[in-house]
Amino acid sequence: MRLLNLFRQFYSSGLLLACLLTACPLSGLASELCYFTQGSKAAPSSIPYGNNPEQGHYVTAEDAKLYYEVYGEGSPVYVLHGGGVGTPFEMGALIDYLRAQHQVIVLSSRGHGRSQIGHSALTFEGKAEDVLAVFRQMGTDKAILVGFSDGAYTALKFASLYPDKVDRVIAIGAGTLRKGFFSGELNLDELEKIDSRFVQQQLKIRPEPERWQEFASAYMRFWSQMEVGAELFGSILAPVLLIVGDEDDHAPVKTVLEAHQLLQNSRLCVVPHAWHTAFLDNFEVVRAAIADFLSKSAAQTSGSKKLSANN
Numbered sequence: 001m002r003l004l005n006l007f008r009q010f011y012s013s014g015l016l017l018a019c020l021l022t023a024c025p026l027s028g029l030a031s032e033l034c035y036f037t038q039g040s041k042a043a044p045s046s047i048p049y050g051n052n053p054e055q056g057h058y059v060t061a062e063d064a065k066l067y068y069e070v071y072g073e074g075s076p077v078y079v080l081h082g083g084g085v086g087t088p089f090e091m092g093a094l095i096d097y098l099r100a101q102h103q104v105i106v107l108s109s110r111g112h113g114r115s116q117i118g119h120s121a122l123t124f125e126g127k128a129e130d131v132l133a134v135f136r137q138m139g140t141d142k143a144i145l146v147g148f149s150d151g152a153y154t155a156l157k158f159a160s161l162y163p164d165k166v167d168r169v170i171a172i173g174a175g176t177l178r179k180g181f182f183s184g185e186l187n188l189d190e191l192e193k194i195d196s197r198f199v200q201q202q203l204k205i206r207p208e209p210e211r212w213q214e215f216a217s218a219y220m221r222f223w224s225q226m227e228v229g230a231e232l233f234g235s236i237l238a239p240v241l242l243i244v245g246d247e248d249d250h251a252p253v254k255t256v257l258e259a260h261q262l263l264q265n266s267r268l269c270v271v272p273h274a275w276h277t278a279f280l281d282n283f284e285v286v287r288a289a290i291a292d293f294l295s296k297s298a299a300q301t302s303g304s305k306k307l308s309a310n311n
Helices: 002-010 013-021 028-032 088-099 124-138 150-161 188-194 196-205 209-224 253-262 283-295
Strands: 056-061 064-071 076-080 103-108 143-148 166-172 240-245 266-271
Touching: 056 124, 064 088, 064 124, 076 088, 076 124, 076 150, 088 103, 088 143, 088 283, 103 124, 124 150, 143 150, 150 166, 166 283, 188 196, 188 209, 196 209, 240 253, 240 283, 253 266, 266 283
Parallel strands: 076 103, 076 143, 143 166, 166 240, 240 266
Antiparallel strands: 056 064, 064 103
């Protein structure tokens, strides 16, 4: 039951079966990385995002040294990956798309990949401060934020705290959240049983592999107590595109619709035939929604007045 609960929190049973039957594919540079339970699926990109030192940089944020990579040219876009077993690599197709027209800054959040853990208590205020540290080092005045799951909540918190620094937000898999929705443990021994290759890759690139279980336990305690509602969503001024898979059980469509109604300026895209990782399950729909959202100026993203019946 504990293993099933763990898996429910991170990836779908279909992906789990694929991973148990097949190792992560080996092809080109992407053979250096795979995302959790990738199985026999094709790699999202030939670039090992999150483990590409040629494009890598470090910044010290409070008590941790954090890793990020920079690609492309143009207006800046910050990409924030999911938490727990999330990595920049799984967002590779999206990064490939964005970097064609933008400077893309890809962060590895603390406790993930090449970033240190630090010793501060986990908070979304702290996660936003980590992003701010990269902004300052990069000399970024204002940027578009693209976040998935944990990274989406971080982007939303950053937009709330630093409205002048955010052009707009694309939040994938993030809605209202009640305390206790996420529970259980994130046990490395069980992760090893599900996807040994992923775990071994992560142990090799982490600066503090001996602390991974410590961080994983703290991370799940943090999420079990998390509540997100009107206080956060109602405080965000920037335009927000909410993207959710129609089969998402981490951020169910109902909770994302609630967030949509709480936000002052938002658009909503429900992706068909997609789970929490909608950008992996139905990339073309996600790409089209993002392309439309980014093609307009911030002023043009404002929607019509929401119907009171929808509130």
